Amino acid sequence: MKNGSAAADHEDACARVAARFGERWLRIYAGRKLRSDPIFPAAYELFRGSDQPLVDLGCGVGLLAFYLRERNFRPLISGLDRDGRKIDRARAVARGAYRDLEFSAGDVNGPLAARGNIVLFDLLHYLPPQEQTSLLGRLAERVAPGGTLAIRDCPRDRSARFWLTNLAERFAQGTTWNLKVALHFPTREEIFAAFDEDKFSRTVAPLWGRTPFNNHLFIFRRLA
Ligand SMILES: C[S@@+](CC[C@H](N)C(=O)[O-])C[C@H]1O[C@@H](n2cnc3c(N)ncnc32)[C@H](O)[C@@H]1O
Structure with a gap:
């Protein structure tokens, strides 16, 4: 972030969101995650000019929704996550603090x-590979003309970054807070395959910030 005022706005948003969590460990987690993960300012830049609602699939404790609200992103945001403990935390923060979050x-x-x-x-x-294919196909159908689907994940490739991400994810599964399911990192090609190039603009770029991980941001925009 080059611009001083944008950096200050980002820092203010991170501090305000983290302070809203009731449990100390979650305040610490939220503050660290928001400040270290480049996905939050990247999502803000991607969606700040849109007035379409935003759907956050696998929203966790709602960090993205809260961060965007603190950066004055106004459209409705709907978060979905299969972990009811995280949804309870997200609802507790949203209650009384932010409007139009579900x-x-x-x-x-x-x-x-x-x-x-x-x-x-x-x-x-x-998700197992067949569920990934099915989900990507269903999401491709839902992106409206001019609408955007953004996917952040770690593509399976031969890089040291990939193996480090794989290792870190397995290590993280040792905590009670993370899902203990088999991990299946998709390749770039498997993700792209769901989005017909006649119908979508398709880009992918590294988004690892200062982390050693192999995170990439895939952006699919339905052509008008
Ligand atoms: C690594 S966390 C990412 C949280 C958030 N998107 C972020 O980037 O900070 C992955 C989230 O996906 C959720 N998740 C995994 N499988 C899911 C599924 N099949 N349906 C809904 N949520 C799922 C988990 O419960 C978890 O909160």
Whole structure:
């Protein structure tokens, strides 16, 4: 972030969101995550000019929604996560603090009611390959003309970054806060395959900031 005022706005938003969590460990986690993960300012830059609702699949404790609200992003944001403990925390923060945020406990393999811009950050690799293909196909159908689907994940490749991410994710599964399911990191090609190049603009770029991980941001925009 080059601009001093944008950096200050980012820092203020991180501090305000973290302070809203009731449990000390979550305040610490939220502050560290928001400040170290480049996905939050990247999502803000991506969606700040849009007035479409935003759907956050695998929203966790709602950090993205709160961060965007603190940066004055106004459209409705709907978060879905299958972990009811995280949804409870997200709802507790949202209550009385932010308007037009909805958090639901549910599985991305179930019905997806909402439409608008969609984000899928760090979720895909928790699904088996056939569920990934099915979800990406369903999401491709839901992106409206001019709408955007942003996916952040760690593509499976031969890089040292990939192996480090894989290792770190397995280590993180040792805590009670993370899902203990088999991990299936998709390749770039497997993600792209769901989005016909006649219908979507398709980009992918590294988004690892100062982390040693192999995170990439995939952006699919339906052509008008
Ligand atoms: C690594 S966390 C990412 C949280 C948030 N998107 C972020 O980037 O900070 C992955 C989230 O995906 C959720 N998740 C995994 N599989 C899911 C599924 N099948 N349906 C809904 N949520 C799922 C987990 O409960 C977890 O909160």
